[in-house]
Amino acid sequence: MARLQHVHVEAMDPDSFRQRARAAPGAPNNSSALTTSDAISRPSDGSSHEMTRRPSAIPPERQRTDTARQRRSQPTAAQSVEHSGDRGTHTRVVLADDHVLVRRGLRMLIDAQEGLEVVAEAGDVCETLRMVRVWKPGVLLLDLIMPGGSSLTAIPKLLAASPRTAIVVLTMENDPGFARAALRAGALAFVLKEDAATELLEAVRTAVEGHRYLSPQLGARIAAEPDASAQSRDGLTNRECEVLGLLALGHTSAEIAHRLTLSLRTIEGHRSRIQRKVRRKSRADLTIYARSLGLVD
Secondary structure (H helix, E strand, O other), X not given: OOOEXXXXXXXXXXXXXXXXXXXXXXXXXXXXXXXXXXXXXXXXXXXXXXXXXXXXXXXXXXXXXXXXXXXXHOOOHHHHHOOOOOHHXXXXXXXXXOOHHHHHHHHHHHHOOXXXXXXXXXXXXXHHHHHHHHHOOOEEEEOOEEOOEEHHHHHHHHHHHOOOOEEEEEEOOOOHHHHHHHHHHOOOEEEEHHHHHHHHHHXXXXXHXXXXXXXXXXXHHHHHOOOHHXXXXXXXXXXXXXXXXXXXXXXXXXXXXXXXXXXXXXXXXXXXXXXXHHOOOOHHHHHHHHHHOOOOO
């Protein structure tokens, strides 16, 4: 096995080192033959092995240049936000529906339209309020029945958080009373989900312009029927209407009994008959119905 003979290089300045290297027998006649960064190993048996050169460290100036180049290649936060072009030409849309698949379909439909851009989604009333406060959208597509409270009673709060937002109600509820209540609360459009494929985009653009839009089939029914407040109200008596109005305002049965000087059992009986006559059971649905009758503001 060949033994390595270590060549000892005494400390000297670079110019003296180059001169001695050039003067050595058989040394190449050029100034770059040896440098102070070279570590040389020569086999003692004279065999021809390739000399090994230790690479020099990267200068600090080059490291700083490379780092700056890498930083320039990474998008800034502002560039990441501006992925969809000039926001000044887009109407921001927030989707509020408790069904993920419905939101996904609505996003595909809206984002495919020029000038419209979905910026956020919400699955309940509380999250909808938060998204509206954050984004101040031009349009809010609002499902009428969602977890976290009544969407109908939340409409004034939504408008207070973002007065310029056009609220488009998108629902499966085809009762004209719901449409009346939503429009009275401040919504600009009321569209049935079954008609969304053909009517939703028109309703959105109409609402953006500040005009009202109502699904044609609901509009025809409302035009053919007088206002429910002028009718027998599904057979409700004056006392039942009074109880319904107090329920819509959030009072409990015990509070209503105390207020009307009636027994709790009597109020529970009124409530049961109201639910049966109007075919609605939850407090949220009863509130919407009471609004449609004009029993509460």
